[in-house]
Amino acid sequence: MQGYNVYEYVNISNVINQLHLKKTNQIGYYIYTLCPFCQREKEKNGYLKLNTINNTYICKNCQESGSSIDLYANLKYISKKDAFKMLLKDTPVLDNVPYVFNNPIKDEWYRDLVYRKFLDMQNLNKVHYNKLKNMNFTDEYIRNYQFKSIENNNYKKRKICMELQKQELRLDGIPGFYQDTNFKWNYKSHKGIFIPVILNNKIQGLRILLDNEYRLETENIWFSSNNEYNGTKAYNWPMILTETTRNWLDIYNSKQKEVIIIATEMILAHKLFNNSNMTVIGIPNNIDKDLILNIVKRMNASEVILYLDKYTILHTSNYVFSNVIDVLEKQNIRVDFRVAVSEKNIEMDTIEMEKQRKTA
Ligand SMILES: [Zn+2]
Known part of the structure; x- marks a missing residue:
């Protein structure tokens, strides 16, 4: 071969x-x-x-x-x-037909539908529940956002995929799912917790909070199945957590100058949102200045509190940092930095940030 x-x-x-x-x-x-x-x-x-x-x-x-x-x-x-x-x-002779390795991705409505049903079929084990409770998450928050342990038993995984198909849901075009060597639908195994990435009240994709650090760079990765047969690549979606009653278009066309929190990593964004009434934007922990600028401009922010997790601090160079500050300050947006050290410090910071928002 x-x-x-x-x-x-x-x-x-x-x-x-x-x-x-x-x-x-x-x-x-x-x-x-x-x-x-x-x-x-x-x-x-x-x-x-x-x-x-x-x-x-x-x-x-x-x-x-x-x-x-x-x-x-x-x-x-x-x-x-x-x-x-x-x-x-024998050497394969392939026709010029679409030979799909990676599928075109399904739209946000369909992904939301599949992921919600998929998460319904996953459980949250005791170890992961305790881990989330130690992060100050309330039971209600854990339930509402469907934080779940990833089922890795191969028999159960296939059964879950079959159940989804019985509900006439298609798994092609959904990041994380692929067909195995018997052409049966399956999904990628990881040891960790599914963290739904929400935008416009819909699950865009699933981020994974790993039990063990991945190559020392991060403890968070996307639920993605690129390079798998009939698999689909996850995008680097941002997440916006806000009151569910708040209309999305109003947030983007806000006339009011807002103080917004941008958190590097989804689990940190969830922690900050769980602790405050503020709108929190989560971005994957590799800082993307264009993504940040885009969000900040659309939200008409007057000030940005950039809240960083320890992995971003450890692995993102000074150059990237200064780049983000430069880009934002050129737009006359003040930037404040905070670093997540402990659960206690996150709690204290959110109280202070909310004060800041009210006086802005
Ligand atoms: Zn025939």
Whole structure:
């Protein structure tokens, strides 16, 4: 296997070519061929319809159906295991059809729908519950925002995906989900807690608060499945936490000059919001000055309190910091820095920040 991955060998487009099936048409990601099972030819497009994304086939006449490996095995009269081995031997010949590795992402309404149902099926274990309680989160907050432990048991993971599919939800285009080697839907395993990233009262994506630090750089990563078959890449979404009754357009078109809190990392943003009545913006902990500037301008902020977590302090260079300050101060926006040291200090800071907001 040189230069190719296993999915290219078992791709239905390669299987058709290895079997020399006669192609009659191609529409989007569907290929049509004459059906080798019933040999019926009359229909214009051919009866055998092959889905190059799901790697499945079905004959509209004789109802023969299955996966790409089934097709190869059935026509060669060999077992699936032997079919798999034989397919791995020859260099794949792929047609110029959309061969989707990473899916286009679903819109925010659909992601919100899937993630909420997905989180409903996850539990919060005792260790993670205690960890959240030590961060001063109330039970109500934990429940409302659906903080959950990530289920990593492979059998249970597949079952959860099947349940979602039974509810007629599609998992392609949802970051974190992908199809495994048996073309069954699954999701990425991580040890940690799901932290929903909210924007406009919808879950945009899931951030993960890891139990153990990841390569010493951070304890937070995205729930993402790029580079997985039929997987989807998460974006670097910002999060805006505010009263749910507050209209989103009003926040963005605010006439009132506001003091806003920007927190590097979602869990820190949730902590600050849980402790105060203020609007808090969460950004992933790699500071992106364009993202910050964009939010600040749209919200018409007069002052920004940039609240940093310890990972940002440790790993973001002075250059990036000064860049953020420069950019904001050029817009005549005052910038105040705070650093999250302990839960107590976060609590004290929020009280002070709220005072600041009221006098602004
Ligand atoms: Zn047929």
